[in-house]
Amino acid sequence: MSIRIDREFCAGCGRCREVCPGNLLYAAESGKTEIRNPKDCWGCTSCLKECNFNAIQYYLGADMGGRGSRLSIRREGNVLNWTAVRPDGQKTVISVDKKQANAY
Numbered sequence: 001m002s003i004r005i006d007r008e009f010c011a012g013c014g015r016c017r018e019v020c021p022g023n024l025l026y027a028a029e030s031g032k033t034e035i036r037n038p039k040d041c042w043g044c045t046s047c048l049k050e051c052n053f054n055a056i057q058y059y060l061g062a063d064m065g066g067r068g069s070r071l072s073i074r075r076e077g078n079v080l081n082w083t084a085v086r087p088d089g090q091k092t093v094i095s096v097d098k099k100q101a102n103a104y
């Protein structure tokens, strides 16, 4: 499992680099973020939640039933919209209000 950072969308804000618990993310010479070794990413999704530019996607591999789906998170105020897109293009969106997230 790993993330992929889209250089086209990355604004170089550094928010993802601050939250990665494994210190896997770094600023390239361009100022945009890259990942040191994708194999070391354990998919905590912290970086996805911090990115306001939709530049990070997380791959849900076959080993966890994701069949190659891509997960991204778009924030709207306190609401995180978790979007999974399957290889066939089918999309599922789950919206979670961060203020209610601990209620479950």
Ligand code: SF4
Binding pocket: 005, 009, 010, 011, 012, 013, 014, 015, 016, 017, 032, 033, 050, 051, 052, 053, 054, 055, 056
């Ligand atoms: S949070 Fe998003 S825009 Fe900011 S540096 Fe990371 S990938 Fe780039």
Ligand code: SF4
Binding pocket: 003, 019, 020, 021, 022, 023, 024, 025, 035, 040, 041, 042, 043, 044, 045, 046, 047, 048
């Ligand atoms: S998903 Fe977690 S471990 Fe992987 S790069 Fe992002 S913050 Fe780091």
